[in-house]
Amino acid sequence: MALMILSFVSQLWALSLRGEQRGSCPLMDTGEYCLFLSWSLTLFYLLVGSTYRVSLLGMFTAPVVTVLLLVTGLPGVLDVNPVHANVLDYWGEVHAPLSVLSYGALALGAVAAVMFLVLNNFLKTGQMSSGLFQNMPPVHTLVGSMVRLTIVGLIFLTIGLVFGFFMSTDGGLHLWVAKVVWIAYLVLMAVWFIRGMTPQRMAMLLLVMFIASLSVFAAL
Amino acid sequence: MDLICIGLNHETAPVEVREKFAVPMEQLGVKSHELTELAGISEAVVISTCNRMEVYVASESVEEAEVSLKDKLDYAADNEHFYEFKSKDAMQHLCKVVSGLDSMVLGETEIFGQVKKAYQFAHGAAATGGILNKIFQKSFGVGKKVRTQTMIQNGQTSVGSVALDLAEKIFSDLKHSKVMVIGAGEMSRITVQSMVLRGVKKVYVTNRSFDKAQALADEVGGEAVRFDDWNKVLTEVDVVISSTGASEPVVTRAQIEAVRSKRKYRPLFIIDIAVPRDIDHEVGEIEEVYLYDLDTLQQQVEQGKAKREEQIAACEKIISKEVDGMAQTATNIKRKKYGNS
Numbered sequence: 001m002a003l004m005i006l007s008f009v010s011q012l013w014a015l016s017l018r019g020e021q022r023g024s025c026p027l028m029d030t031g032e033y034c035l036f037l038s039w040s041l042t043l044f045y046l047l048v049g050s051t052y053r054v055s056l057l058g059m060f061t062a063p064v065v066t067v068l069l070l071v072t073g074l075p076g077v078l079d080v081n082p083v084h085a086n087v088l089d090y091w092g093e094v095h096a097p098l099s100v101l102s103y104g105a106l107a108l109g110a111v112a113a114v115m116f117l118v119l120n121n122f123l124k125t126g127q128m129s130s131g132l133f134q135n136m137p138p139v140h141t142l143v144g145s146m147v148r149l150t151i152v153g154l155i156f157l158t159i160g161l162v163f164g165f166f167m168s169t170d171g172g173l174h175l176w177v178a179k180v181v182w183i184a185y186l187v188l189m190a191v192w193f194i195r196g197m198t199p200q201r202m203a204m205l206l207l208v209m210f211i212a213s214l215s216v217f218a219a220l
Numbered sequence: 221m222d223l224i225c226i227g228l229n230h231e232t233a234p235v236e237v238r239e240k241f242a243v244p245m246e247q248l249g250v251k252s253h254e255l256t257e258l259a260g261i262s263e264a265v266v267i268s269t270c271n272r273m274e275v276y277v278a279s280e281s282v283e284e285a286e287v288s289l290k291d292k293l294d295y296a297a298d299n300e301h302f303y304e305f306k307s308k309d310a311m312q313h314l315c316k317v318v319s320g321l322d323s324m325v326l327g328e329t330e331i332f333g334q335v336k337k338a339y340q341f342a343h344g345a346a347a348t349g350g351i352l353n354k355i356f357q358k359s360f361g362v363g364k365k366v367r368t369q370t371m372i373q374n375g376q377t378s379v380g381s382v383a384l385d386l387a388e389k390i391f392s393d394l395k396h397s398k399v400m401v402i403g404a405g406e407m408s409r410i411t412v413q414s415m416v417l418r419g420v421k422k423v424y425v426t427n428r429s430f431d432k433a434q435a436l437a438d439e440v441g442g443e444a445v446r447f448d449d450w451n452k453v454l455t456e457v458d459v460v461i462s463s464t465g466a467s468e469p470v471v472t473r474a475q476i477e478a479v480r481s482k483r484k485y486r487p488l489f490i491i492d493i494a495v496p497r498d499i500d501h502e503v504g505e506i507e508e509v510y511l512y513d514l515d516t517l518q519q520q521v522e523q524g525k526a527k528r529e530e531q532i533a534a535c536e537k538i539i540s541k542e543v544d545g546m547a548q549t550a551t552n553i554k555r556k557k558y559g560n561s
Binding site: 123124126128129137138139140141196197198199200201 | 374375386388389390391392393481483484485486487504507508510512516519520523527
């Protein structure tokens with residue numbers, strides 16, 4: 001936990017430096033996206049980890065944060081001489097961070113989904129003697145975290161999307177993908193609450209949707 | 221001044237013999253005090269639980285104390301059931317007892333409280349003094365150390381507790397869970413009772429004989445359901461415990477499949493403790509169903525026991541180190557009281 005707090009503060013400091021250099025929200029290159037996403041993921045971990053006492057979540061979250069930070073550190077990923085923004089699009093300045101923030105919550109939801117799948121496999125196959133199994137939170141807690149984090153992510157995504165509609169520049173394909181992602185998560189939540197779904201299917205869908213949407217955004 | 225322990229336990233004496241020597245809790249102090257009035261005995265603590273009766277005495281004359289203690293216990297009549305430890309061995313045995321290493325269920329915690337209570341009764345009856353006070357207090361410290369520094373309490377050692385642990389691994393808190401018991405036999409009763417103690421929200425009991433279902437339902441504060449109607453209850457329960465004498469599966473995959481959508485695909489934890497099995501093994505293939513039969517639960521019990529047994533050496537290492545200190549303390553008290561002679 002202490003390491004995650006330290007990491008969070010360091011990421012915040014790095015983001016503020018980039019923000020100063022940019023004169024705008026630091027979400028202009030791949031490195032900044034990775035850094036912001038890692039910060040957002042750490043933020044939600046710190047909020048959820050302490051609120052719901054989901055032990056071991058940190059153990060599953062830390063590697064994702066590490067990978068994101070390593071990608072940020074790769075040569076050429078982070079622009080060495082960031083261009084200072086002369087004109088600011090305030091709608092865009094809110095749209096981008098809210099969207100990445102939503103991905104922080106969705107990423108942590110995906111982490112909880114992975115944890116659920118691991119635990120589910122232990123329970124279904126009767127492998128219940130390992131230390132990992134003993135220390136994992138119950139199914140009910142993990143499923144609850146998965147759903148709550150997806151709802152939080154969906155709320156941020158919705159607000160971000162609304163701000164996106166008012167941006168001065170045409171969002172183009174990026175905005176269309178965002179709309180599809182938003183609809184997909186909305187449908188998933190609606191099915192979960194109205195029709196019901198097995199936790200295993202929910203976890204797999206959350207994981208696939210997160211990886212797929214992130215990959216599409218990264219490719220754009 | 222030396223220490224003697226004479227006693228019997230579940231390993232050395234059958235229940236008829238243990239019953240004969242059992243001392244009611246409220247008499248532990250009086251009985252301890254009575255022992256201090258015997259020749260050669262200056263301090264005494266009597267411990268009595270369902271699995272053991274032990275007497276610890278501090279004596280200035282070991283031979284004299286031994287004779288009067290054995291005479292009091294009518295030792296000759298049942299001598300093959302008794303064990304006896306002296307000095308450091310007695311201290312070591314006490315530490316093992318307090319740590320749960322000498323218990324029927326290895327590492328159980330109840331014995332710690334029982335010994336503590338027995339000591340408090342003896343202390344309250346002025347049956348303890350410098351030696352036993354120090355030794356018992358030290359032994360409680362050793363017991364805590366053993367439990368915190370080793371994994372002697374890890375792993376479950378009964379089918380019921382494994383089932384409970386699994387239920388909590390799925391539902392976190394059983395206070396919001398509803399349980400259905402199919403079959404009103406002894407195994408069902410034991411398992412459901414432990415779940416009731418954890419505060420389950422509601423218990424349904426169904427049995428081919430409705431009267432038996434009603435009797436168990438009354439006992440656990442649940443509701444009896446006619447055997448033909450249990451499918452209806454399946455939509456709302458989270459846990460199913462099945463233990464009937466049926467020779468064919470009582471719960472089939474089709475029955476569970478039929479209620480899945482009504483249950484909104486919520487997790488369903490099924491414990492099949494019947495032999496032959498009550499639940500069709502295909503039920504376990506349904507995604508949200510966690511099915512465990514007696515063999516799987518028993519396997520967990522064996523693993524739990526094995527885990528605890530692996531810890532014995534580590535516990536004994538702590539105990540023998542601490543006993544050296546206890547023996548030194550006892551010697552110091554003796555020297556203080558009687559001088560170097």
